Amino acid sequence: MPLVTITSVNAPRVYLDHAATTPMRPEAQQAWLDASQVRGNPSSLHAGGRRARRIVEEAREQIAQSLQVRPSEVVFTAGGTEANNLAVKGLAWAAQGGRTIIRSPIEHHAVLDPTDWLAKAQGFVIHEPAVDEWGRVDVDDLTRLLADSDNALCTVMWANNEIGTVQPVAEIAARCEAVGVPFHTDAVQAIGMLPVNMGIPGLTAATVSGHKLGGPVGVGALIVDRDARIDPLLHGGGQERDLRSGTLDAASVSAFAVALDLAVAEQAHLRERLITLRLSLVDRVCATIQGAVLQGDPGIDATQRLPGNVAISFADCEGDALLMLLDAAGIECSTGSACTSGVPEPSHVLLAMGVDGGAARGTLRFSLGRNSTEADVDALVAALPAAVERARRAGSPRIAMRS
Amino acid sequence: MTKRVIAALSGGVDSAVAAARAVDDGHEVVGVHLALAKVGHHAGSRGCCSPDDARDARRVADVLGIPYYVWDMHEEFERDVMGDFIAEYERGNTPNPCLRCNEKIKFAAVLERAWALGFDAVCTGHYAQVTQSSAGPQLHRAVDPDKDQSYVLGVLTPPQLSSALFPLGDTLKSQVREEARARGLLVADKPDSHDICFIPDGDTTAWLHDKLGERPGDIVDADSGAKIGTHQGAYSYTVGQRRGLNLTTQPAPGERRYVVDTDISNNTVLVGAAELLGIRHLRGRNLRWCGTAPDGEFSGQAQVRAHGDPVPATAYVVNGDLHVDLHETIRGVATGQAVVMYDGSRVIGSATIEHTAA
Numbered sequence: 108m109p110l111v112t113i114t115s116v117n118a119p120r121v122y123l124d125h126a127a128t129t130p131m132r133p134e135a136q137q138a139w140l141d142a143s144q145v146r147g148n149p150s151s152l153h154a155g156g157r158r159a160r161r162i163v164e165e166a167r168e169q170i171a172q173s174l175q176v177r178p179s180e181v182v183f184t185a186g187g188t189e190a191n192n193l194a195v196k197g198l199a200w201a202a203q204g205g206r207t208i209i210r211s212p213i214e215h216h217a218v219l220d221p222t223d224w225l226a227k228a229q230g231f232v233i234h235e236p237a238v239d240e241w242g243r244v245d246v247d248d249l250t251r252l253l254a255d256s257d258n259a260l261c262t263v264m265w266a267n268n269e270i271g272t273v274q275p276v277a278e279i280a281a282r283c284e285a286v287g288v289p290f291h292t293d294a295v296q297a298i299g300m301l302p303v304n305m306g307i308p309g310l311t312a313a314t315v316s317g318h319k320l321g322g323p324v325g326v327g328a329l330i331v332d333r334d335a336r337i338d339p340l341l342h343g344g345g346q347e348r349d350l351r352s353g354t355l356d357a358a359s360v361s362a363f364a365v366a367l368d369l370a371v372a373e374q375a376h377l378r379e380r381l382i383t384l385r386l387s388l389v390d391r392v393c394a395t396i397q398g399a400v401l402q403g404d405p406g407i408d409a410t411q412r413l414p415g416n417v418a419i420s421f422a423d424c425e426g427d428a429l430l431m432l433l434d435a436a437g438i439e440c441s442t443g444s445a446c447t448s449g450v451p452e453p454s455h456v457l458l459a460m461g462v463d464g465g466a467a468r469g470t471l472r473f474s475l476g477r478n479s480t481e482a483d484v485d486a487l488v489a490a491l492p493a494a495v496e497r498a499r500r501a502g503s504p505r506i507a508m509r510s
Numbered sequence: 511m512t513k514r515v516i517a518a519l520s521g522g523v524d525s526a527v528a529a530a531r532a533v534d535d536g537h538e539v540v541g542v543h544l545a546l547a548k549v550g551h552h553a554g555s556r557g558c559c560s561p562d563d564a565r566d567a568r569r570v571a572d573v574l575g576i577p578y579y580v581w582d583m584h585e586e587f588e589r590d591v592m593g594d595f596i597a598e599y600e601r602g603n604t605p606n607p608c609l610r611c612n613e614k615i616k617f618a619a620v621l622e623r624a625w626a627l628g629f630d631a632v633c634t635g636h637y638a639q640v641t642q643s644s645a646g647p648q649l650h651r652a653v654d655p656d657k658d659q660s661y662v663l664g665v666l667t668p669p670q671l672s673s674a675l676f677p678l679g680d681t682l683k684s685q686v687r688e689e690a691r692a693r694g695l696l697v698a699d700k701p702d703s704h705d706i707c708f709i710p711d712g713d714t715t716a717w718l719h720d721k722l723g724e725r726p727g728d729i730v731d732a733d734s735g736a737k738i739g740t741h742q743g744a745y746s747y748t749v750g751q752r753r754g755l756n757l758t759t760q761p762a763p764g765e766r767r768y769v770v771d772t773d774i775s776n777n778t779v780l781v782g783a784a785e786l787l788g789i790r791h792l793r794g795r796n797l798r799w800c801g802t803a804p805d806g807e808f809s810g811q812a813q814v815r816a817h818g819d820p821v822p823a824t825a826y827v828v829n830g831d832l833h834v835d836l837h838e839t840i841r842g843v844a845t846g847q848a849v850v851m852y853d854g855s856r857v858i859g860s861a862t863i864e865h866t867a868a
């Protein structure tokens with residue numbers, strides 16, 4: 108069998124990691140270059156400042172239109188993580204008396220960690236509704252938690268980054284509205300992949316990220332209902348309704364708006380194409396590799412699963428080893444959410460769904476995007492058997508040590 | 511011959527130059543940083559032992575143009591190296607964790623994983639040399655006598671040696687630093703690590719007290735049996751130790767007092783004159799041959815600590831234990847350390863010292 112061919116790092120790369128980041132759209136690159144020509148702080152009162160401000164405000168309007176909200180409800184941030192932090196901390200701090208945070212157990216770390224911090228450092232209490240085997244929040248259980256009068260906020264992501272499960276966001280928003288609890292959703296993975304209407308009743312705040320939809324890294328937004336009570340994270344010059352101080356980055360915001368506009372416009376078409384591609388990927392991988400199991404909702408409907416998300420557990424493999432072998436074969440994927448330290452840990456999402464630790468460690472995420480083609484699937488299916496066989500031979504280092 | 515090589519990148523200068531040389535030799539090299547211990551739980555430390563070292567390792571891989579991964583071995587390390595370290599001290603021994611790490615982690619867990627993933631060898635920045643002979647691989651001392659690490663590699667067996675790459679064995683440390691500078695490696699001037707990696711402040715006694723609890727007891731004069739001080743746990747004392755005794759009864763001016771024995775069951779530390787430390791015989795378990803096993807009794811040189819001088823010795827095996835007759839008296843040999851037998855520059859084998867006798 109072919110051994111690891113490390114020199115193939117220079118071979119053409121197959122990119123199956125669009126949930127981590129996406130290639131920047133040429134239109135967004137151009138928008139960034141154009142806006143970067145403009146000299147002026149958008150907060151300055153002179154002509155240069157007004158020119159820069161005009162770029163920012165046009166971008167804000169474009170984004171508001173794409174997401175069906177008001178321009179004043181778009182608060183620019185330095186990305187999804189900041190927007191999530193602003194939402195959960197800002198809503199918690201501004202809550203009138205409520206000390207309980209309802210959050211799903213399958214949130215991204217950018218929601219999990221700030222809420223954990225609120226609990227540890229500031230005495231908030233966290234309640235988590237149950238999720239089913241596909242990681243979907245049990246709305247009845249959530250409703251039960253909402254009956255508690257001490258709730259400060261509720262946060263449930265629109266669609267999960269690891270296993271692609273789409274949450275019943277409109278229903279949850281309505282339940283929250285009925286009891287007057289602010290509701291935040293992390294919609295980073297959903298935009299451009301699903302129909303997303305942020306004007307639904309009961310939605311207090313929603314997180315959007317630039318680089319997940321073909322825009323630049325380092326820019327995002329929190330969509331905040333204009334009646335929301337929310338405290339800022341960053342204090343300073345009072346930009347963004349006093350909710351997010353800091354000089355506005357006209358170039359990034361402009362590129363973000365262009366990318367978001369295209370992502371939303373192309374969504375329906377892309378979704379259809381990616382569902383076909385995804386089904387092919389899952390079928391072909393599961394037919395090729397014994398013991399390969401799809402994790403998460405097998406449904407193809409927009410209310411069920413992100414169209415480009417595939418999470419497959421490979422029995423008796425360590426995802427870590429498999430990722431390295433596929434990397435050597437030119438295929439880029441992920442074991443879950445990227446971790447800065449590089450040390451893989453079993454996914455909290457899979458564990459919450461009841462997947463056992465071994466299968467969780469052996470799970471890879473392949474995420475398709477707008478440049479993905481059947482040729483990418485061909486390359487994956489060609490490289491997988493050797494990689495899986497190798498990874499199975501390697502087993503877990505823990506097991507090897509016990510022998 | 512081109513090999514597929516896992517280069518263990520610690521983030522230090524030695525492993526960086528070793529990996530660079532492996533690349534130059536035409537091998538297919540993948541850099542791996544081992545996450546061995548979770549030290550500290552402050553912000554920024556999640557999941558990894560030292561963010562600085564991990565970052566330095568990553569940057570070395572970038573400069574060399576090789577892939578880079580972190581392998582999480584902290585469970586194995588905590589069990590087989592740190593756990594063993596604590597348990598051996600608790601038994602009254604003085605273990606060598608670097609040797610244990612080579613035996614159980616770098617050339618066991620890591621090498622086995624590398625083999626299974628299709629690699630041929632593990633490359634490290636150790637100062638030692640592996641040569642090929644008709645009888646198989648041989649382990650030799652490094653050219654740089656100050657940096658020679660063959661002692662802590664004396665546990666490696668022939669299959670492990672065949673899959674080990676030590677590109678620095680023929681080079682002086684000063685030249686390695688120069689080479690790192692010339693190659694543009696940012697770690698060229700990073701200080702050497704001297705301490706035990708999982709005890710960064712170097713205070714082994716405090717670390718052991720934290721793990722095993724303080725167990726106050728007496729320090730006793732080996733000659734008179736008189737109590738001459740107190741201690742917080744006999745387990746943390748090492749035979750031959752002179753510092754940190756805090757005796758309440760001071761020896762006569764000009765006389766020095768050493769730990770000559772620890773009695774773990776009675777939690778007593780025995781202190782006496784240097785003459786009491788002399789030994790001419792030792793016995794070791796956990797015998798390893800770094801090549802073909804010698805036929806019967808053999809002569810060579812014995813080394814009993816990482817930076818100790820080798821002394822002429824004759825050795826033989828009885829019931830699987832290595833018996834060593836030293837031709838010179840040596841002082842302050844702690845049980846738990848390794849005795850490594852050399853034939854000139856070649857490592858014959860090693861054992862863990864279990865018993866010493868005058």
